[in-house]
Amino acid sequence: MLLLGLLLLLILLAGTRLLWGQWKLRSLHLPPLVPGFLHLLQPNLPIYLLGLTQKLGPIYRLRLGLQAVVVLNSKRTIEEAMIRKWVDFAGRPQLLSYKLVSQRYQDLSLGDYSLLWKAHKKLTRSALLLGIRNSMEPLVEQLTQEFCERMRAQASAPVAIQKEFSFLTCSIICYLTFGDKEDTLVHAIQDCVQDLMRTWEHWSIQILDIIPFLRFFPNPGLWRLKQAMKNRDHIIEKQLRQHKESMVAGRWRDMTDYMLQGLGRPTVEEAPGQLLEGHVHMAMVDLFIGGTETTASTLSWAVAFLLHHPEIQQRLQDELDRELGPRALGSTVPFKDRARLPLLNATIAEVLRLRPVVPLALPHRTTRPTSIVGYDIPKGTIIIPNLQGAHLDETIWEQPHEFRPDRFLYPGASPSTLAFGCGARVCLGEPLARLELFVVLAQLLRAFTLLPPAGALPSLQPQPHCGVNLTMQPFQVQLQPRGAGTPGLGERQ
Numbered sequence: 055m056l057l058l059g060l061l062l063l064l065i066l067l068a069g070t071r072l073l074w075g076q077w078k079l080r081s082l083h084l085p086p087l088v089p090g091f092l093h094l095l096q097p098n099l100p101i102y103l104l105g106l107t108q109k110l111g112p113i114y115r116l117r118l119g120l121q122a123v124v125v126l127n128s129k130r131t132i133e134e135a136m137i138r139k140w141v142d143f144a145g146r147p148q149l150l151s152y153k154l155v156s157q158r159y160q161d162l163s164l165g166d167y168s169l170l171w172k173a174h175k176k177l178t179r180s181a182l183l184l185g186i187r188n189s190m191e192p193l194v195e196q197l198t199q200e201f202c203e204r205m206r207a208q209a210s211a212p213v214a215i216q217k218e219f220s221f222l223t224c225s226i227i228c229y230l231t232f233g234d235k236e237d238t239l240v241h242a243i244q245d246c247v248q249d250l251m252r253t254w255e256h257w258s259i260q261i262l263d264i265i266p267f268l269r270f271f272p273n274p275g276l277w278r279l280k281q282a283m284k285n286r287d288h289i290i291e292k293q294l295r296q297h298k299e300s301m302v303a304g305r306w307r308d309m310t311d312y313m314l315q316g317l318g319r320p321t322v323e324e325a326p327g328q329l330l331e332g333h334v335h336m337a338m339v340d341l342f343i344g345g346t347e348t349t350a351s352t353l354s355w356a357v358a359f360l361l362h363h364p365e366i367q368q369r370l371q372d373e374l375d376r377e378l379g380p381r382a383l384g385s386t387v388p389f390k391d392r393a394r395l396p397l398l399n400a401t402i403a404e405v406l407r408l409r410p411v412v413p414l415a416l417p418h419r420t421t422r423p424t425s426i427v428g429y430d431i432p433k434g435t436i437i438i439p440n441l442q443g444a445h446l447d448e449t450i451w452e453q454p455h456e457f458r459p460d461r462f463l464y465p466g467a468s469p470s471t472l473a474f475g476c477g478a479r480v481c482l483g484e485p486l487a488r489l490e491l492f493v494v495l496a497q498l499l500r501a502f503t504l505l506p507p508a509g510a511l512p513s514l515q516p517q518p519h520c521g522v523n524l525t526m527q528p529f530q531v532q533l534q535p536r537g538a539g540t541p542g543l544g545e546r547q
Contacts, residue, residue, distance in 0.1 A: 082430040085124055088116040094264070097518035100413040103127060104443035113426055118264055123417070123436040127443040129450060129469065131426055135437060136477030144478045145419035147436045149263040154279060155254055161336040162482065163344060167421060173329055178337040179482055181312040190230065190486065191389055194493045197225050197235065202501045205533050212507035212530035215357055219350035220244060226490065227345045231338055232293050233308035246289060247342050250282040255521025290338050294331065313337060345483045348411045349490050351523060355409040356401065356495060357531055358512040359457050360504055366401065366459060367504060371536070373397050374500050387496060389489050395496065400462035402491050406473035408457060409516070413442035413524045415475050441472045442524070502533040
């Protein structure tokens, strides 16, 4: 009886809060509201949200549980919010799941906007782009070459390429952050990241963001999430401890050294508080969560599209042979000279357009009252940028659902994509991700012809109910070596 009374009281309080919120907004010109509140149950949510624009236009509100959110579905509305009015939209909602997976908002991806957050971002970005700038590209090339050699050793059998890409991208992040690419550590971190994401994205955790008072009820998913976080923190704390014991002042071996030594430097002017070791800890978490499965997923989507379009694969190999010599080994195109491979760049852009790995980005929150295309947006409003929807806008992209890399081959023919977000919260790892995509696909296509095992093509449809990332259905690929004397795709046909 007591439990029932408590539940009724919570429902009454929630209803009162909802009515009071509606009363305060009565004088504003708000975006149109979509009826219903079970939208999260829709399969292929970004496509569903895009479909609502046919009646409501590119900006509208919908209710997720007790919270009304604003969805942006066009490049114009997203860029107005995130670039031209970035200060207004730079916040993050203080969701319960965010509090659970971050250390009191010391996290870059999930942390709310502040001057201290800005200093945290500056230190992490400096570590990524300055601290290791001379070693990043040679490292990616070296690990990709080792990856290709492993694939060559099992070329006769179908390969679960997603798992291989995941191990490769995790190896790269491990070496950049910890100066270590031992298989034991890489496998431990890979398993940890996958377990954490799988647990965080489970409905038993996500529902807490929609109906927060459910946190007072027993939740096995919550226990599993805390265990995954405990494992995550144990791995990173061990690395931080080892780095502090062996670090030499004024020198850095990797990003961790650089960031630990940067804690004593001046931060942003007038920034309240101070950067602590916890900020370095959470920067490492961000790099692994945001820089492993995301890039591996994009590489997997690229392979799947090329299996469906062997004619484009042949053109890519012809371009690589033309620039580097016919199947010559050991030669590469430096990333700074990537314009020499326009079709490869166009193919990467088209994959990112059709399958942005975080299709709804991470939600933003308005830091003050503002507006988008004439609609009033109150302070504290949660904003969802539908990046995939913007990439499929028929008013901007010709035949938007078709895989057509050639649309990017002509200057000015197609606008840039929003795959990595834009504005103050653009993906911090975008330069590294673009380098990885370029190097891995170039070396993979020079070394192998991609074939569907027994003619079985992978599905190009994502998993119907995805979490943060746009995950694809598992598939295999046969990697046929392109060594001397091996016929190319076009020659076999």
